[in-house]
Amino acid sequence: MAQKVLEINGLTTGFLAEKEIVKATDRVNLQLEKGKTLCLVGESGSGKSVTSLAIMRLIEFSGGRILEGSIAFQKQDLAKKTQEEMLHIRGNKIAMIFQDPMTALNPVFTVGEQIAESLRLHQGMKKEKAWTEAIKLLRLVGIPSPELRVKQYPHELSGGMCQRVVIAIALACRPDVLIADEPTTALDVTVQAQILDLLRSLQKEIGMSILLITHDMGVAAEMADRIAVMYAGAIVEEGDATAIFDKPSHPYTTGLLQSIPGLEGERGHELYTIAGTIPPLSALPSGCRFHPRCPHVMDKCRAVSPPSMTVGDRHTSACWLYEEGERA
Ligand SMILES: Nc1ncnc2c1ncn2[C@@H]1O[C@H](COP(=O)(O)OP(=O)(O)OP(=O)(O)O)[C@@H](O)[C@H]1O
Ligand SMILES: [Mg+2]
Numbered sequence: 001m002a003q004k005v006l007e008i009n010g011l012t013t014g015f016l017a018e019k020e021i022v023k024a025t026d027r028v029n030l031q032l033e034k035g036k037t038l039c040l041v042g043e044s045g046s047g048k049s050v051t052s053l054a055i056m057r058l059i060e061f062s063g064g065r066i067l068e069g070s071i072a073f074q075k076q077d078l079a080k081k082t083q084e085e086m087l088h089i090r091g092n093k094i095a096m097i098f099q100d101p102m103t104a105l106n107p108v109f110t111v112g113e114q115i116a117e118s119l120r121l122h123q124g125m126k127k128e129k130a131w132t133e134a135i136k137l138l139r140l141v142g143i144p145s146p147e148l149r150v151k152q153y154p155h156e157l158s159g160g161m162c163q164r165v166v167i168a169i170a171l172a173c174r175p176d177v178l179i180a181d182e183p184t185t186a187l188d189v190t191v192q193a194q195i196l197d198l199l200r201s202l203q204k205e206i207g208m209s210i211l212l213i214t215h216d217m218g219v220a221a222e223m224a225d226r227i228a229v230m231y232a233g234a235i236v237e238e239g240d241a242t243a244i245f246d247k248p249s250h251p252y253t254t255g256l257l258q259s260i261p262g263l264e265g266e267r268g269h270e271l272y273t274i275a276g277t278i279p280p281l282s283a284l285p286s287g288c289r290f291h292p293r294c295p296h297v298m299d300k301c302r303a304v305s306p307p308s309m310t311v312g313d314r315h316t317s318a319c320w321l322y323e324e325g326e327r328a
Contacts, residue, residue, distance in 0.1 A: 002033035002034050002035070002036060003033065003034040004031050004032065004033055004034070004072075005032050005033065005034050005073070005176055005177055005209045006030070006031070006032040006055070006071070006072070006073050006094075006177055006209065006211070007030075007031050007032075007070075007071075007072040007073075008028060008029060008030040008031070008051075008055070008069065008070070008071050008072075009029055009069055009070050009072070010027045010028070010029065010068055010069035010070070011025055011027070011028040011029075011030075011051065011054060011066065011068070011069035011070075011071065011079075012025060012026055012027055012028070012066070012067045012068040012069055013025045013047075013050055013051075013054045013059060013064055013065065013066050013067060014064060014065065014067050015063055015064045015065075016063065017282065020282075021067070022281055022282045023067070023233060023281055024047050024050040024064060024233055024281060025047040025050055025051055025054070025233045025234070026233045026234045027068075027069070027234065028047075028051055028069070028230075028233075028234065028235055029235060029238075029308075030051070030211075030228055030235065030238075031226075032177065032209045032211055033209060033225070033226070034207070034209055035203065035207050035208070035209060036209055036210075036225040036226065037203065037209070037210040037211075037212055037223050037224050037225050037226075038209075038210070038211050038212070038224065038225065038226045038227070038228060039212045039213075039214060039219070039220040039223060039224035039226070039227045039228070039241070040052075040211065040212070040213045040214075040228050040230060041213075041214055041215065041216075041217060041220050041227060041228070041229055041230065041256065042215065042229060042230035042231055042256075043215060043231070043256075043274075043278050044215060044278070045232075045278050046230040046231055046232060046233065046278060047230055047232070047233040047234075047281075048181070048213045048215075048230055049181055049213065050064065051213075051230070052096065052179045052181050052211065052213060054066055054071070054079075055071055055078065055094070055179065055211075056086075056090055056094065056096055056179065057078060057079075057081065057083065057086045057090070058090075060083070066079050073089070073093075073094070073177070074093070074176075091118065091121075091122060091170075091173065091175075092122045092173045092175065093173075093175055093176050093177070094175055094176065094177040094178075094179065095169075095170035095171065095173065095175040095177070095178050095179070096170065096178070096179040096180070096181070097163075097166050097167060097170050097178070097179075097180045097181070097183050098166075098181050098182075098183070099181060099182040099183065099185050099186050100186050101154075101159060101162035101163040101165070101166045101186070102154065102159070102162060104162075104166045105154040105162055105165060105166065106154075107153065107154055107155060108153075109153075110150065110151050110152060110153055111134075111138070111149065111150060111152060111153070111154065111157070111165045111168075112131060112134045112135070112138075112150035112151060114165070114169060115130075115133075115134035115137055115138070115150075115165070115168055115169050115172055116130035116131050116133070116134045117130075118169050118172045118173065119133055119134070119172050119173070122172070122173045123172075123173060131150070133172070134150055134168075134172075135147055135150050137168040137171065137172055138150055138164075138165070138168055140168065140171070140202070140205075141164040141165070141167050141168045141171070141198060141202070142164060142194075142198055143161060143164050143165070143168075149161075158191075159186060159187055159188075159191065160187055160188075160191035160194065160195065163183065163184075163186075163187060163191075163195055164195070164198065167183075167195075167198065167199070167202070171202060171206065171208075174206055174208070175208055176208060176209065177208060177209050177210075177211065178199075178203075178208050178209070178210045178211070179210075179211045179213070180199065180210060180211070180212050180213065181213040182213055182214055182215070183195060183199070183212070184196060184219065185214075185216075192219075196219065196222060196223060199212075199223070200223065210223075212224070217256055217257055217259075217260045218260055220241065221241070221245060224241040224244075225240070225241060226238070226239065226240055226241060227239065227240075227241050227244040229244070229250060229252065229253045229256065231252050231278070231289060231290055232278050232279055232281060232284060232289045232290070233281050233289075234289060234318070235308075235318070236250045236252050236253070236290065236317065236318045236319070237249060237250035237252070237253045237315075237316065237317045237318070237319075238308075238315070238316050239311075239312065239314060239315030239316065240313075240314065240315065243312055243313070243315045244315075245257065247312065247315075249311045249312075249315070249317040249319065249321075249322060250290075250317045250318065250319050251290065251294045251295060251296050251319065251321075252274070252290050252293075252294075253317075255274035255293075256274070259273055259274065274293055275293060276292060276293035279292070285302075286302060286303065287300070287301050287302045287303045287304050287305055288301040288302075288304075288305055288306050288318075288319070288320065289305070296321060298320060300320050301320055304320075305318075306318045306319055306320045306323075309322045309323065
């Protein structure tokens with residue numbers, strides 16, 4: 001089994017709402033293996049971004065906090081670090097890229113200045129060396145004429161180019177882990193494919209692990225080694241990408257897979273959507289959190305929340321349909 005780079009156990013997070021803490025994630029377990037990609041998938045509001053913000057300890061800056069659990073990274077628990085200690089980890093050992101490249105870049109500095117700043121800050125590189133390295137990084141992320149582009153401002157570049165710059169900044173310090181939260185959602189389809197290709201080839205070159213957050217099962221199909229499916233703050237299924245696509249076990253995963261749009265050009269194809277909506281986390285249903293939307297709901301599902309059960313090789317599912325399986 002591959003070496004684990006990041007191991008999250010029982011991660012519970014919450015936000016204060018009207019004097020009460022509302023949980024955003026509930027006992028989340030995730031493992032990221034060296035050089036591999038784990039895709040975290042699920043509908044909007046399921047807690048994917050909150051999970052990544054908790055790993056980076058940025059959750060505190062958006063009014064939330066870690067209530068329980070551990071985030072093991074290089075024999076340390078990130079959940080217990082001070083914000084000052086996190087400064088050495090964030091952007092250095094663990095880097096993050098977000099959905100919208102335009103907001104990630106500062107409009108008043110050239111792209112070269114922004115990459116060089118990251119190199120100076122984290123690696124103590126001198127100005128000239130950082131500038132040369134910035135050009136190298138722009139070339140690495142596939143930006144043509146990097147010597148010219150390095151002197152340009154974000155508004156002079158297309159959205160796809162800007163996302164390449166953001167990736168260059170994230171990779172400047174050769175992170176062990178790259179967290180990418182919907183990195184291609186804001187880009188058009190052809191550019192999306194190029195950025196995903198780029199991430200894959202950079203992963204091979206640098207050997208980093210990627211936690212890729214997406215609500216798009218098509219993206220997960222292309223990128224993932226492992227997939228974790230999140231629903232209303234909890235991981236409901238986890239397994240190898242091939243197993244999740246060939247033998248999905250949780251009814252929610254099955255629903256997500258059926259909602260992948262048909263082949264290009266197949267117009268008029270009805271998009272399957274899972275009936276109902278994700279419940280607010282302040283008002284979760286009793287028993288299994290998916291039961292009100294589940295086509296296989298049984299009495300037990302309304303009463304008792306199912307634990308994670310083994311349904312295959314390194315494949316678990318939190319669903320009472322698999323009760324005869326071993327508890328994971
Ligand atoms: N700053 C915040 N304050 C209060 N609640 C928040 C905050 N940020 C997120 N939440 C809540 O946490 C839950 C999970 O949100 P999160 O942003 O992680 O969803 P997501 O899976 O990333 O969705 P999307 O696919 O839309 O990005 C939601 O119920 C959301 O309302
Ligand atoms: Mg999100």
